[in-house]
Amino acid sequence: MSARKKILITGSAGFLGSHLCDRFINEGFHVIGMDNLITGRMANIEHLLPKEEFEFYRQDVSKFIHIPGELHYILHFASPASPIDYLKIPIQTLKVGSLGVHHCLGLAKEKKARILIASTSEVYGDPEVHPQTESYWGHVNPVGPRGVYDEAKRFQEAMTMAYHTYHGLEIRIARIFNTYGPRMRLNDGRALPAFIGQALRGEDLTVFGDGSQTRSFCYVDDLVEGIYRLLLSDYSQPVNLGNPEEITILDFANEIVKLTNTEQRITFKDLPQDDPRQRRPDISLAQEVLGWKPIVGREEGLSKTYDYFKALPETEWYQMDHKQFDQFITK
Ligand code: UDP
Numbered sequence: 276m277s278a279r280k281k282i283l284i285t286g287s288a289g290f291l292g293s294h295l296c297d298r299f300i301n302e303g304f305h306v307i308g309m310d311n312l313i314t315g316r317m318a319n320i321e322h323l324l325p326k327e328e329f330e331f332y333r334q335d336v337s338k339f340i341h342i343p344g345e346l347h348y349i350l351h352f353a354s355p356a357s358p359i360d361y362l363k364i365p366i367q368t369l370k371v372g373s374l375g376v377h378h379c380l381g382l383a384k385e386k387k388a389r390i391l392i393a394s395t396s397e398v399y400g401d402p403e404v405h406p407q408t409e410s411y412w413g414h415v416n417p418v419g420p421r422g423v424y425d426e427a428k429r430f431q432e433a434m435t436m437a438y439h440t441y442h443g444l445e446i447r448i449a450r451i452f453n454t455y456g457p458r459m460r461l462n463d464g465r466a467l468p469a470f471i472g473q474a475l476r477g478e479d480l481t482v483f484g485d486g487s488q489t490r491s492f493c494y495v496d497d498l499v500e501g502i503y504r505l506l507l508s509d510y511s512q513p514v515n516l517g518n519p520e521e522i523t524i525l526d527f528a529n530e531i532v533k534l535t536n537t538e539q540r541i542t543f544k545d546l547p548q549d550d551p552r553q554r555r556p557d558i559s560l561a562q563e564v565l566g567w568k569p570i571v572g573r574e575e576g577l578s579k580t581y582d583y584f585k586a587l588p589e590t591e592w593y594q595m596d597h598k599q600f601d602q603f604i605t606k
Contacts, residue, residue: 279303279304279305279328280303280304280305280347280348281304281305281306281307281344281345281346281347281348282299282304282305282306282307282346282347282348282349282350283307283309283342283346283348283349283350283379283382283388284296284299284306284307284308284309284349284350284352285309285310285336285349285350285351285352285353285375285379286309286310286315286351286352286353286354286393287306287308287309287310287315287320287331287352288308288310288312288315288316288317288319288320288331289310289314289315289316289319289352289353289356290319290356290454290456290458290459290460290495291352291393291451291454291495291498291499292308292310292315292319292350292352292353293315293319293320293458294456294458294495294496294499295350295352295499295502296308296320296323296329297323298499298503299503300323300326300328300329302503304328304348305328305329306323306328306329306330307329307330307331307332307342307346308320308323308329308330308331308332309331309332309333309334309336309340309353310331310333310334310353311333311334311335311336311353312333313355313364313367314355314356314360314364314460314463316458316460319458336351336353336371336375336378336379337367337370337371337374337375337378338374338378339378340378340379340382341382342382342386345386346382346383346386346388347386347388347389348388348389348390348391348506349379349382349383349388349389349390349391350390350391350393350502350506351375351376351379351390351391351392351393351431352393353371353375354368354371354372354375354393354424354427354428355367355368355371355424356395356424356463357460357463357464357465358420358421358424358464358465358547359463359464359465360463360464361420361421361423361424362420365423366423368423368424368427369423369426369427371427372424372426372427372428372430372431373427373430373431373434376392376430376431376434376435377434379392380434380435380438380444383438383444383445384438384442384444388445389444389445389446389447389506390435390444390445390446390447391446391447391448391449391502391505391506392431392432392435392446392447392448392449393449393451394428394431394432394448394449394450394451394513395424395425395428395450395451395452396450396451396452396453396515396517396554396556397415397421397424397425397428398413398415398425398428398429398432398450399411399413399414399415399551399554400413400414400415400416400421400425400549400551401414401415401416401549401550401551401552402414402551402553402554405553405555406519406521406555406556406557407515407554407555407556407557408515408557408559408560409450409512409513409514409515409557409560413429415429416549419548419549420547420548420549421549432448432513435448436448439511445511446511447505447506447508447510447511447514448511448512448513448514449501449502449505449513449514449516450513450514450515450516450556451498451516451517452491452493452515452516452517452518452554452555452556453490453491453492453493453517453554454492454493454494454495454498454517455467455492455493455494455495455576455577455580456494456495456496456576456579456580456583457495457579457580457583457584458495458583459580461584461587461591461592461594462594466490466524466527466528467492467527467531467577467580468584469481470527470528470531471531471535471580471581471584472584472592473539474531474532474535474537474539475535475584475585475592476592476593477537477539478539479539479540479541479542480528480531480532480539480540480541480542481541481542481543481544482524482525482528482541482542482543482544483524483543483544483545483546483547483550484524484543484545484546484550485525485543485546486523486524486525486526486528486541486543487523487524487525488523488524488546488550488551488552488553489521489522489523489524489552489553489554489555490521490522490524490527490554491517491518491519491520491521491522491554491555491556492518492520492522492527492573492576493516493517493518493569494518494569494571494573494575494576494579494580496571497518497569497570497571498516498517498569500567501516501561501565501567501569502516504565504566504567505561505565508564508565510564510565514560514561514564514565515556515557515558515560515561516556516558516561516567517555517556517558517569518556518569519555519556519557519558519569520572520573521553521554521555522573525541528541529541530573530577531577534577534578534581535581
């Protein structure tokens, strides 16, 4: 029997999930990856498949899940995570945050495993408090286009906390703010892959609204470090994880133009409904309980991310459709 601790990572073929698989394998864990590949991509974890300390289940966590033998930790990261994705697959988004988390919590209880769930800054909605602290309850439109994601994640937090208070389950809740890095999907509609994809294809960059809305972008390695520390901490209330350096989307688009050294212009499109006006995490709590703060600046992070996308086969820059969804979706 291996002495390695076993960890299940749902959404393991996704952007964050795959980086977490890498990290936990490097830390000496046995990693069980699970993904239904609706938005995840095997290419993100192909390099792990030959490893003995990695196994992969292609499975939908919204249906009953079973893992044989011991299990010590669960990271629930399965979910569509971009506005385009959850507009396209709203019901799956709701299911993975509700039925999916219920299955993970049930499994954690059965195995006496500690579970960390991926929550989001979207629980704060279009925030009226700035920067956002964990004590803020949010400003969410439940029936708007983002409602399926925001409410699924809010339900997920409530359900997880109920398993903690009622069953004594060991829980951790990460409220993840905008994160970027290699392995994002170029066609997921989020600002960073959208801008880089446009620059690579020689198209104009599309800024929504007048670009005065703000976000705060965290490089993936920093986020993974925060998740790792949170999982191993003894803190069971929600913790914000993100980079507090705030920028307007227009300035961000200009940074990408500069980085990619292209002649692209910026064009303006309508601001999507309920697009948050501002977002910046207050990370005092993470600093206090985890001794964590981001260390990778935007210049360094963006250049690593750009190098990744630039090195992809050119055909991938042009894969803009969402065909891949249709074959997997059950309503
Ligand atoms: N955005 C944009 N152009 C794009 C894609 C996104 O201006 O092609 C804007 C979007 O309206 C939002 C910001 O960039 O204000 C960040 O969007 P993203 O989808 O990355 O994340 P979220 O809105 O969920 O924070």
